[in-house]
Amino acid sequence: MSLRPPAKRITDNHRRSVLSLLKDKTFRNLLSIVKTYKWYYIGAVGSQLLLTAAALFFADTSRRLFDLAPHVPRNTLSQIILMFVCIALSQLVLTFLNNWLRSALNESVVYEMRRSILNHLQRLPLSFHENNHSSNSVNVMNNELEIAKNFIVYDVQRLIALPISFVFVGIYLLSVHPLLGAIAIAIGPLQMVSNLVLKSKFQQAAELQNLVTRDVFFTIGETLHGIREVKANQMEDSVNARMAEIQKRGVAYNVLLTNISTIRSITKDLPGHAGYLTGIGIGAALMTSGDIGVGGLVAFITLLDKVAEPFTVLVDTINNLQRSVSGARRLFEVMDMAEEDTRAGTVLEAGAPAxxxxxxxxxxxxxxxxxxxxxxxxxxxxxxxxxxxxxxxxxxxxxxxxxxxxxxxxxxxxxxxxxxxxxxxxxxxxxxxxxxxxxxxxxxxxxxxxxxxxxxxxxxxxxxxxxxxxxxxxxxxxxxxxxxxxxxxxxxxxxxxxxxxxxxxxxxxxxxxxxxxxxxxxxxxxxxxxxxxxxxxxxxxxxxxxxxxxxxxxxxxxxxxxxxxxxxxxxxxxxxxxxxxxxxxxxxxxxxxxxxxxxxx
Ligand SMILES: Nc1ncnc2c1ncn2[C@@H]1O[C@H](COP(=O)(O)OP(=O)(O)OP(=O)(O)O)[C@@H](O)[C@H]1O
CATH class of the missing domain: 3.40.50.300 (P-loop containing nucleotide triphosphate hydrolases)
Incomplete structure (x- = not known):
């Protein structure tokens, strides 16, 4: 039994530009899976947009309440309270619906993809299996499918719903006050720029961490498959030494990854904090000068996250997208291989053949x-x-x-x-x-x-x-x-x-x-x-x-x-x-x- 790990494969694919991905065959293959589940997407995106509408409604109702405070007519107060209750209930229902749709989509996509990959692997010529270690096929079925699935299940609907939310929330905040609106809108692009800090270092560390995971599964698989030989040849110590070496690498990459992630998350949050503080400062000044009421400032604070979120998520989604496509590439490479056509041809007649x-x-x-x-x-x-x-x-x-x-x-x-x-x-x-x-x-x-x-x-x-x-x-x-x-x-x-x-x-x-x-x-x-x-x-x-x-x-x-x-x-x-x-x-x-x-x- 060999405990040699599969050849390392560090790809540069995830560092390609997002625009070039649009022409990518793998990307188009992923989109074709999306088409199969279009009704799930329509439901999930629709409920996501309704949640944004509920957030807008909540912010606007809060704005009205604070603008009227402290002299809110009894009649109006009970109307506002009723509205809050309705908004809270609709948010509950929509969140439940959105989670349910996502979970159904998740399971359907994973089930369908795994089934079709296994079906395909069985139909590939024997030469494929003789030339590829089974752990590679298992890796395709687990890790690479999981990465591709994340794109299909989560990223696609975010890419559709979040820009729409951004436009509506941005317009609303501009209507509250143009300057406050502009500050809120500026946070997103700044976050995109701050995301560039240590980006390629992060991707390299993530790739190295993936290789460690692959080595771990490979070693476990080889050891358990060949357990008799491991015991008979007393290979336990060499297996342990190999695992220790892999784990050592794993720990080092993980610490590196965590450090880079922490720095990135601090720099990514900076524009948000700066925007919040600037907005509060300017808002307070505008309030004193009577340009906006308390309600306007409350609406700004409530919706600040909502307008910045699309950019934050878009940044993560673009990062995921590049990883997803590079993970899915191997998957589709396998899926694109020609299957054996076992049905074409004449039927061999019964009886012993010559x-x-x-x-x-x-x-x-x-x-x-x-x-x-x-x-x-x-x-x-x-x-x-x-x-x-x-x-x-x-x-x-x-x-x-x-x-x-x-x-x-x-x-x-x-x-x-x-x-x-x-x-x-x-x-x-x-x-x-x-x-x-x-x-x-x-x-x-x-x-x-x-x-x-x-x-x-x-x-x-x-x-x-x-x-x-x-x-x-x-x-x-x-x-x-x-x-x-x-x-x-x-x-x-x-x-x-x-x-x-x-x-x-x-x-x-x-x-x-x-x-x-x-x-x-x-x-x-x-x-x-x-x-x-x-x-x-x-x-x-x-x-x-x-x-x-x-x-x-x-x-x-x-x-x-x-x-x-x-x-x-x-x-x-x-x-x-x-x-x-x-x-x-x-x-x-x-x-x-x-x-x-x-x-x-
Ligand atoms: N999938 C493969 N890829 C490359 N070479 C192979 C493959 N399978 C067998 N061979 C090689 O082809 C040669 C013939 O192998 P084969 O298994 O047909 O021999 P055999 O006579 O059946 O041997 P044995 O009696 O030991 O089973 C060997 O040199 C072997 O290494």
């Missing part, structure tokens, strides 16, 4: 050939064993049949038609895999077998378990078929897991069976009975067997002996043994090592 590899050449990376000029045929219903040293290309041959990758040279024919002409879905539907690398899902035994055929009846599941020699141990589990097997089947032995994988394949009722080291974890007795039963349940299937154990391939109709991606020998076991070539010496060497030579030759 398969032919014709001069196949394939590489994962340019210049490193994995398969070279590979040709062989498997007639319908026959079995072919792929034998050869580790890394010879056996699993790769199977990956090509699954269409996880396409060969760069040559072609694969299935029932005398190119593999590419069939719908991937229909090919994979006909295939079943018993693999040395079994993945069991967290859930019950029955649910894990059912993966082979979703919706299978309990009787079908039990039959498959019996054929896979799994039923005996399942019956001994505390809840039989309904026993939970733990994360990745951690509560089962390797042999038991392998038998569940066999049961899953049996249930699938496939016509093309891939047996990748199918019995490597089974004891000799169970393997012998697996081989016997295989003849029964898989008799009608075309089979590809990958095995190092000779007993597994003894009954194969054909054998391909591979070395460095080339088929060096092809024939039946008997023919290859008679050839006295590479296969025979491999066979004898293997036999010597595992004591099978006598039984084989």
């Amino acid at each position: 398969i032919r590899y014709e001069n196949i050449g394939f590489h994962y990376t340019e210049g490193a050939e994995t398969l070279r000029n590979l040709s062989f045929t498997i007639p319908a219903g026959k079995s072919l064993a792929l034998v050869g040293p580790s890394g010879a290309g056996k699993s790769t041959i199977v990956k090509l049949l699954y269409r996880f990758y396409d060969p760069q040279q040559g072609r694969i024919q299935v029932n005398d038609r190119p593999l590419q002409t069939y719908a991937i879905h229909s090919i994979r539907e006909r295939m079943a895999l018993v693999s040395q690398d079994i993945y069991l899902f967290d859930g019950t035994v029955a649910a894990n077998i059912e993966v082979g055929k979703p919706g299978a009846s309990r009787d079908e599941i039990i039959r498959a378990a019996k054929l896979a020699q799994a039923y005996a141990f399942i019956e001994l589990l505390p809840n039989g078929m309904d026993s939970e097997i733990g994360e990745r089947g951690i509560k089962l032995s390797h042999g038991q897991k392998q038998r569940l994988s066999i049961a899953r394949a049996i249930l699938r009722d496939a016509s093309l069976l891939i047996l990748d080291e199918p019995t490597s974890a089974l004891d000799v007795e169970t393997e012998a009975s697996f081989q016997r039963d295989l003849g029964e349940w898989a008799s009608g299937c075309t089979k590809i067997i990958i095995a190092h154990r000779l007993s597994t391939i003894r009954d194969a109709d054909y054998i391909v002996f591979l070395e460095h991606g080339e088929a060096v020998e092809f024939g039946t076991a008997e023919e290859l043994l008679r050839m006295n070539g590479r296969f025979r010496s491999y066979w004898e060497k293997q036999g010597r090592e595992i004591g099978e030579e006598q039984s084989v030759v």
